Amino acid sequence: MKRLCDILGLSRSSFCxxxxxxxxxAARQTVEAGIAARIRKVHQDSGCTYEAPTITAELRDGGGQVVNHKRLARIMRTIGLQGVRPRRRHRTTLADQAAAKAPDLIGRDFTASEVNTKYVGDITYPPVSGPRPLHLATVIDLASRRLAGWAIADHMRAELVIDALAAAERTRGSLAGAIMRTDHGSQYTSRSFAEICRSAGVRQSMGAVGSSVDNAAAESFNAAFKRETLKGRGLVE
Incomplete structure (x- = not known):
């Protein structure tokens, strides 16, 4: 053994x-092979979009062996799997500094005990190919997390968010008394949007300027929509 170690340039202690x-x-490799099989199934069921943190949560929810997210990420690299991550952000919020601002009626409490009481709205940029960029306006119910209304267009005028709110009103039948939380984008601070909110009986609410955390529920939906529904196709570097 000593002679062979010398030939291979190994120390005997390392060989021993x-x-x-x-x-x-060998036992560890067997365990990780089982984990890799579970990872492949969750990854495939997600349309090859889930990244390590999401797969870790899925495996924990599904029961069985609890896997540390760092170990899971290492196994994913070993077997050549990766999720989809949006690569570029497009600015969709252009604040009008002179416009009147609505009060903050919900703080950072993005929960609701009943449907049709609290909504969040935002504009995002769907990563799809085409001659002109598209913009998606959403209205999300904070109780059910349902996309109650939406509108898509190749412009970012106030009509985009007005159409989304109108779609939510058609879905619910009435929005009277509901709170609509948005950012300070010029579309949401426009007079025309304020008028449709008053007409529908909706109370406008806005968080801090320039804080994505104050509209976290909408931001979370946008990220999941791009990653899982569109599967990251057509993303621009």
Whole structure:
């Protein structure tokens, strides 16, 4: 053994350690092979969009062995899997500094005990190919997390968010008394949007200027929509 170690340039202690831990190493490889099979299934069921943190949560919810997210990420790299991550952000919020601002009626409490009481709205940029960029306006119910209304167009005028709110009103039948939380984009601070809110009986609410956390529920929907529904296709570098 000493002669062979000398020829291979290995120390005898390293060889002895490798041989002594062979059984444990084989057992670990067997366990990780099982984890890799579970990862492949969740990844495939997601349309090959989920990244390590989301797959970790899915495996925990599904029961069985709890896997650390760092270990899961290492296994994903080993078997050549990766999720989809949007690569570029497009600015959709252009604040009108002179416009009147609505009060903050919900703070950062993005929950609701009943449907049709609290909504959040935002504009995002769907990563699809075409001659002109598209913009998607959403109205999301904070109780059910349902997309109650939406509108899509190749412009970012106030009509875009007005159409989304009108779609939500058609879905619910009435929005009277509901709170609509948005950012300070010029579309949401426009007079025309304020008028349709008053007409529908909706109370406008806005968080802090320039804080994505104050509209976190809408931002979370936007990220999931791009990553999982569109599967990251057509993303611009």
């Amino acid at each position: 350690y490798w041989r002594r831990t062979a059984a444990a190493r």
